[in-house]
Amino acid sequence: MKIDQRLAQDIVKRTMKIINYSVNVMNENGIIIASGNPSRIGEHHIGAVLALRNSSVIEIDRELAQKWHNEVRSGINLPITYQSQNIGVIGISGELEEVRYYAQLVKMTAELIVEQAYLLEREQWNRRYREDFILQLLKNNLSESELVEQAQFFAFPLNVTRTVIIIQLTQPSVENVQQLVGYFESNLVNVEIAINAEKQIILLWENEIPTPIHHIMSPLFKKNEYRIAVGLKNCFAKALHLSYQTALSSLRYGQKAFPRKTCYFFEEYKLPALLNNMSHSWYVDELLLPVEKLIENDTKKVLFKTLQQYFLANCDLDRTAQNLFIHINTLRYRLNKIEQITSLSFNKIDEKFILYLSTILKR
Known part of the structure; x- marks a missing residue:
């Protein structure tokens, strides 16, 4: 010293x-x-x-x-x-x-000031390297031996299940991120905290996820100032990277498809969240060909919106018609028109599935 x-x-x-x-x-x-x-x-x-x-x-x-x-x-x-x-x-x-x-x-x-400075420096060192360990764990960058060795060093139990929660502030800054981290450190128990390169706050949550999830936030932050994504639940340390990736995918998909929502759960958006990472590939382009043709022949996107609402209503004709404020016969006409333009049939499961995937990927 x-x-x-x-x-x-x-x-x-x-x-x-x-x-x-x-x-x-x-x-x-x-x-x-x-x-x-x-x-x-x-x-x-x-x-x-x-x-x-x-x-x-x-x-x-x-x-x-x-x-x-x-x-x-x-x-x-x-x-x-x-x-x-x-x-x-x-x-x-x-x-x-x-x-x-x-x-x-x-x-x-x-001498008391020196000791206090040393303890603070040691705490900051421990926090910095512990955070780096957590980020490497979430990126799946550690070998089996490195995981065991570092977990032992940081007293990080490997036999505890956790869920990754990502908090994205709308306008992240050093000040408001630190303020929120300080709030979590003072108010949350058995929760590991890290900040990634995008200034997203990552929580490794041991207990049951609270309902509603936004109650974990500091009262100083309004709902429109942040987004919360919850990944695959109850993962052991070796699988935490899956919880992290699914939380990231849920966040990206949710912000794009439902920008007014505050919280996105992987369990709620499993398929679209998983598909979100493959939005730029040749096989996605191939899947999108029919719906691209539909949009070309439907400048006002009435048919595409109808298709989206049809799947959002779990293919229930009555609910779809109610949500669109149209007569059910009008809905049937539109669905027939979609089949004609795309050359895909709602009566064939594989073709219907292609239409469903295309509405997700097109978002």
Whole structure:
């Protein structure tokens, strides 16, 4: 552990709130790196060198300061110790009889600040590498041995089932993503949290998914400010990449097909979510040929919309007609017209399935 200039300046600032004297912090070489008197920064402090060399308190009165040709000022200098090692020196400038009273208090304060900084740094390190482990796990980039080794290191149980939840903010920024992560860390239990390159917040959820899911969000965020996608449920660690990919696919499909919705569940959109990743391939182009022909012959897209509503209503003629506000005979006419243009029949299961797939892929 070393004291850098930022940490040293923090020590000076906080200790000078306690006492009304100028405080200096010297590094492990006895160089002043922070001071209540900024003009002294960069000076080589003889008293600090002696304090480090002898691991002792060095007191400097006026007589000694003059003896050293005023290269130092009267005051007291104490080693800053962390884990039984001297990592720097803290000095208080002033009349020796006055500042001696504050010496141990200032030393203790400095060492507490150093320990706090170390613990914070260690926590940030652990969080950063734990997050990297989670992201590699979700991308399926770890071998069997790497998975076991890193899971053991991070105390990440492999025999627990989890579900991946992805939260996409409408306008993600460093500030609002960190704000939401902070809210989750304070309010969610048994949930791992990571942020991917797209600033999407990823939750590995151990428990039952709450209903409604948007209740997990901070009250500071409105529904139109985010989208939530839930992947394949209850996966062990080795299969978490499947939960992640299905959540991503559900999110992409849901944002495109149902932009007004807030939450998308893979269980609700299994087929379209799975098909969403194959939207740019030659076999998709082949599947879309009939519906492309339909759209070419239907400039107002009345027939295509009818086809969509027909499948959304589970091929129920009465429900489709009601949803479209048309007579059932009008619906039958339109369906016949679709068969003529596409050369596909609703009475043949494979051809009907092609029409159904095309309505999904065309979205």
